Amino acid sequence: MKGIRITLAARTVILYALIGGAWVLVSHRVVNAVVKDPLQMVTVQIYKDWFFILATGLLLFLYITRENKKRKAVEENFSSIFEHALEGIFQSTIEGRFITVNPAMAVLFGYGSAREMIESVQNIGRQIYVDPLMRENFIAELLKSGAVEKFENQNYRKDGTIFWTSMNARLVRDQNGAPLYIEGFITEITDSKLAKDALQASEDQYRRLVEHSPYAVAVHSQGLLVYLNQAGVKLVGADGANELYGTPIINFVHPDSRPEAMKRVQELALGKEAPPLEEKFIRKNGSIVDVEVSAYPFTYQNKPAVQVIIRDLTEQKAAEQAIRASEERFSKAFHASPIPTCITTMQGGRFIDANDAFLKLSKWQREDIIGRTAQELNIYKFDSREKFLERLLKRQITQGEEDKFVNSLGEEFDVASFYEMIDIGGQPCILSMFHDRTEQKQAQEAIRSNEEKLRAIVDHTQNIYYSHNADHILTYMSGQTKNILGYEANEALINWKNFLTDHPINQRGLLLTQKAIDTGEAQEPYVLELKAKDGHRVWVEVRETPIVRDGKTISIVGVLIDITERKEAEERMERQLAELTALHAVATASSQSNSEDEIIGNATQIIGGILYPDNCGVLMLNQEGAMLKPHKSYRGSSREMINEAFPVTKGITGKVAASGRPIRINDISTEPAYIKTTSGICSELCVPIRVNERVIGVLNAESRKFNAFDEEDERVMNTLAGTLGTAIERIRLFKAEQNGRKQAEHLRDTTLALTTTLEPKELFEIILDAIQKLLPYESASIELFNNGHIEIVAARGLPTENQYIGIRYPSFPEKWAEPEKMREPITVPDVRKDDRFKKLEGTEYIRGWMGIPMFTRDKVIGFINLDSSVVGFYTKEHAALAQTLGNQAAIAIENAFLYKSEQRRYQEAEKLRLAATTIASSLNLKEVLDILLRALKDVVPYDSASILLHEGEQVRIVAAHGLPDQDRALNELFPASNKLLQHILADNQPLIIADAQLDDRFEKWAASGFVRGWMGIPLVARGQVFGFITLDSITPGAFDSDKAFLAQSFAHQAATAIEKAQLFESLQKSNLELSQAYDTTLEGWGQALELKDKETQGHTLRVTALTLKLARRLGFSKEQLVQLRRGVLVHDIGKMGIPDSILQKKGSLTKKEWEEMRKHPQYAFNLLYPIAYLRPALDIPYCHHEWWDGSGYPRGLRETQIPLAARIFAVVDVWDALLYERPYRKAWTKKKIINYLREQAGIHFDPEIVDAFLKMVQEENKK
Template identity: 25%
Template sequence: MDCNLKWQSLYQIANRLVSQYDLQEIFSMFNQEIIRIGQYDLCAVYMYEGEKLVLKDRKGTQQRQIPENHTIHFGESVLDEVIHEKRTLLLKEITDQPSLLGIDQLAILNLFAAPIIIHEQSYGVVMIGSSKETAFLPDEIQFLTSIVQSLTIAVNHSIQFRHLMIQNKISSLVASHRNLTEIYPQLVNELKNLVQFDGLLITIPHPYREEEIICYPLYLNHQLLVLKKSFLPAKGSATKKLLESNSYMLDNQLNGSIHYYEESFFCNVCFQSVLRLPLTLHNKPVGAIHLYAEDCHHFNQTQVKQLNNLAVQLSPLIEHVIRYNFEEQKRKAKKMVKYIGEHLLRDRDIEEILRISSKVMERYLELDHVFFFIMNDEELTLKMINHQTYEMPPFPLTDHSPLITSFIQNKTLTFHSIADLGEVHSNLKQLQVQSAAIIPLMDAIERRVNGILLVADKKNRNRFTQKSCEINFQLLSQLGTYINRKIKQKELERSNLAIVKALTAALDKKDSETEGHSERVVAYSMAIADALHLSEGERTKLRWGALLHDIGKIGIPDAILLKPGKLTKEEWEIMKKHPEIGFDMIKGIEFLEGATDVVLYHHERIDGKGYPMGLKGNDIPLAARIFAIADAFDAITSERPYKRALPVEHAIEVIKECSGSQFCPSCVNGFLTIPLEILYEIKDSGSQNNQSSKPFTKLYI
């Protein structure tokens, strides 16, 4: 072709190449034009991938001599010089030396090769071959060098456009999702479109534990990994070094060795190259990306620059996703606290509350073991409470274990890299864990410690620190206050119970025929309360009311109360006033206010035919409806001077027959679920003729 025509066609070719965005189209168009203009026998384009050149396109009469997807490894061809020295290469009379190109049976005499260089970084090489002896004269080489430069511009333009599209896609992906679990498969695939790698890891500094980093291994062995965060020590990690320097780290010759903790995730794979990029926002480190490759010198400076730009763009988005995930964890913790708080408001038994709290904390805080230990002032021991099936004897305060030390000194203790909970207390040695923490449960107002919390993790050897315990468990300070309140409440109840028992003892002395009746009806009432799943507050009201139900009889004249025969109509009217007398006696006593329902209404009937108010149905307080069954059952099964005791089975039938008339049906249904052995135990243990029997009321009062 005429020289002028060649340079004119160069302008046209350059415009056509630059107008293309698809790399494969650019390579194909370039090779076609080279063959058309110069009538060469071969034109091939190889691109640089790691430690090898990979064929992208070839044209000419000799194209079939080069296999499709042909690769040339470094050291196999003189094309190495073109790549490493970044200069053109002209070889003459190479027919008998095919090994120079790493291609057998290539029938060309002369060869011209030129590098594709972008920003001083070799991206690939163009190889043009001819069987003509006069090929590649100086002006022809100048023309070919110019057209290769046009190819380089087009390739750079295409790569930049492609990378920009990928970056925008990644940014859009991360910006539109808050959960890393949802986006990481697409994130990995898009990153692989940007740069090839064999392993990928994202690390972030732990927001609460300065000595830890959180790791998300995402990709290994050409497949996505199940997203699961793990924890590593910050000291000795590449992440800590990376974030301190705020600059990328590139190692293209790992030789399979483990330099940092991060590599422990890929210990079964021999990686040769790793590129680490910081994720920073406003000069504050928010994380790091680690890319691994199985071959040496896999990552070049151009890729480093592109990925660094992407990291800068992604940093605020990744930080947003990470912050959202931690906010979600905080929301879970608050939800847990709210859930526990709702149960506290229901005034349940303290051990039930702690069992519920143990189960809830394991779920929301992802803990393997949660144990509460509560102080027993009488025995000077700590009792273990949890929702699982572990049974342990009380822990005496006289031993010198860390568990007792934490309680006595009001001090949070943490344990790292341990084999089992024997490090905490010898009684817990059978529980294998890797880390644990003991946190005192202190009343925020009185600053009094009444128990401790023991938490443990089986997988993470560095789960707990002083700072993380303060942040995570300060939300549970209400438990310490609740425990202290319940303990003081129990102490007050014991004192009040002694007063009430003194009153009932006085009544029993006055009316010896009903001696033991008050304690038995308390036990029956508590058994029904258990069957109906009453709250602790409702149980307390019922307990006091059952003990004091007949306290008004103290105001009944002895001539009527102790009369052996049948009462006259006038006498019976006086006797029927004992509920109101009892109510007047206790209504001004604060701790007995809950007992008034039973004292005043225990002779009401569900059909409205009772006394003193003639209430009907659910207008009768629940405690009084329950007690009415307990009172009647004890009266039927107890012996009196004027009647014999009837069998328990007969009393049950009477209660059933009176359901809906005298007694509340729902309360009767609860009563009928009580096992016979419980009813017999209460009846026999409280009989007048069995004074040496065990005090059954301790089970229910």
């Protein structure tokens, strides 16, 4: 539109210029010619100009009106086209917003109107483009080329569906070439795109099929090869298809085949297809290949062409040749075969051929049978040929099936028939083969007769004869099988392994049989235990021989000789020998064993190893005779069962122990009292073990077999139990005598050991050691009574010992007897069944337990606990021995505690003395208060404590330890009218509260809600209470009168120390004020000197600040800095002795004047030295004019002879003097001063001080 306005304006200007020019030229000439009077000429010229303006204005108006009508018509035409166009038309910004769209565009994108689409689409790249990257590519192309044609893209409709569009667009720019907007047309191409994609997919699929086709596919156009697939490349023998393109197709055809090939090419040019035809094909290497070629017209790359499909016939020809050769070989083999064979047609059954063997069997001539049927010749009999054919087709005829065969003489005999369907020259035929079984049947009949005779002989022997195959399946069993095993002969034809019992001896037989099968060699005879039909066991001796054919064992034949009676006799002898061996071994072991456990363990191993391996062992009665406990050597049971104790009222073993009589059970499932402890047990035998007619235990044996024990076993077990009882009695008597002697020795040693220490912890360890020597335990502990509770003070053997030390719990007099009445040890057989026992975490292993009371002077002070994982471990004998030790332990513990108490009193007194000394060592009130509370905790332990001092009607917390919010509590004020404080104030004595939470007078100051036990102690000086110490504990009743006495003693010394510290602080405060007055005076002196010496104002204060800053960096202490400051303030105090005429002289000083000036450091020394307060500050006033190289004054000191303070000040003084303007010179720049200081380092100044100063200045400059 802007282009139209520019064009109209240009035309208007041109028109105006032409009319104006013509008017001026023509009217000027006319006026000059007509009017001569100048005045009239002017008038005429004016009218002429006005006429020109009116005329041209009118003309321009008419022209512009006409042009506007034209433009409006064009715009209306464009608007109509825009509104009714079928294509989408749009204008959009480069950023991605639509400026305008036509209705077709809105419909295309699924919007109700153009306005809706413009308002809805805020980002074209994300809302319209499926792939925003395509939008970026589109914009890039527009910016590059200015226009884009046929830009295909996937777009979103309003409802989210995707469709394809094609777009033509251009970029509109302004006069400067800057992009204004994009305008263009959009057409939907979804259908054509899909059709194009489908076509492309189809072409791709066809190309893939062609590329992977096993046949060669070629395309030639105008007689030249333009395409060849991989199969074609392989057929030609080329390296690739490209090298063949452009080759005349006729070059690949053999000259003999070319005429026909050229004829087919001409027909193809007329649009006809060429049917398959065999040709000779020439390969690249010149070799000839037989091929089958078919061709048809084809369009390739939009040009007419011919597609040729070539099939290589090489393999087919070779196969056909092989078939012909095979047929010739078959014919020769057929006629030469010794097997009677003939061929008949499937339809009709007529003979086609028969070999010589068939003619010999049938006694027919070949010419007599060819073309005739078997029915016509009556050669072999069929019930129905149709049924025969049906069975043959369904393959229901068994190969080798027996048939009746009749020869030409009418002789009938049996044959084995074999039939196979074959194809000869495309005709279905039957190949029939026959085997004459006449001689075989005669031989079988002879064998059957011999077998019957042999079976009669075998069945009347006393042995079983058998045979089985390589898979151990029995194929024959003789008649004696019934008598020996109870099976009928045919009933026993199963896998012979099924007859075997689980006896270990049978494994050897299996291995030998398998070896005979594998090697084909007979093995040595072996013995098996078999299971008869009725379940009884049969022993047999086996002798067997392998039958081998073609190097492979096909069967085993053998004989089973019944040796049951002999084996039972041997077993009886072995059993008697085993019993005698066991009895002798147990007797020998009993005489040689040194302990009861050793006797029982050896006997169990012997009996179990020789007689009863399944389950065997000894169970012993406890001292009370109420519980049976398996000995640890028990065989065949779990560890849990061995650790279990069984009451004599339960189980077979309990019955035997209670009654004293043996019990033998052949089937434990019939016995209700049986307790199952081992799986698989079927029978049991249990006998009592006696000592002096008293049952002390039982000997038990169990078996996984039913009826495993008989009277003989019972007799042997009783004998063994008697031997065990006698041996145990001997050991017990010997052990009792030995234990008595050892116990006496241990008690004597323990008594001596208990007197070696008065330290409770060491004493507890000695007690536990002594007990372990006398009484075995797995874990032990010592408990002492403490304020109605029992506390564990020592332990050994517990899982993690330290976690039990210090545990306290009630003494439970309602469960146990009153402590004063507990005079004898307490034994608990099984703590799991006694609810009186306190079960602590980690002690689940404890079963047997004994508690030994320790009492002295008729008072029980605690217990010694002994633990065992064995039920009923501790006996009355243990208890009697333990009590003696318990009494001795009680006396030793009491003595130790008495000594400890006395020692504690001494330590408390010593702590009081040391605390007093420590408190007196400081005069700082805060330190004194802190030391006081720390020292007090050593004397009287507490959880938190505070010191409160009077301030009028209030008290202030001035020190505290252990408070929850200690920083906040310090310096907090509370009313002195508190009832507890008033009570202490009135009595002037400590006040104890057992439980502060139950006392109404207790106020919870400073977050003291946790406090239970509480004590307040007055601080008294010169008869007046000036403060209080309060001690807090989280434990009720934590403080008593003894602790109150100690705290009061401590408080007396603390009060003196506090008062002294307060007096010192007051004095120190006065000294500080005096010191500040001195320092103020010194500053005044410094300012006076500045005025006197005409120094730059502020020099003293500046050098003071800078000197102190450098000194801090060099590590000066706080006290050193104080003296340093004073020295700087009066560094030129000596100039007060120099006449003003010299100080204020403007010109140079004379030599004599310089000598006088250099005396001012000495004047300073003389002035300040008598003042003790300023004597430590003399280094700077006296020595700051000394030089590092020794050329300074007043004393000519050098290097480190010069005090450090003076060396520091010398550098700072020169820096400030040069940095500021003086009456006699201008100020220097910092750079010049720094260079000067570096030059004078090692001459005037200490080099290290110069380096430190310049580094400090550099850091300040950076800041």
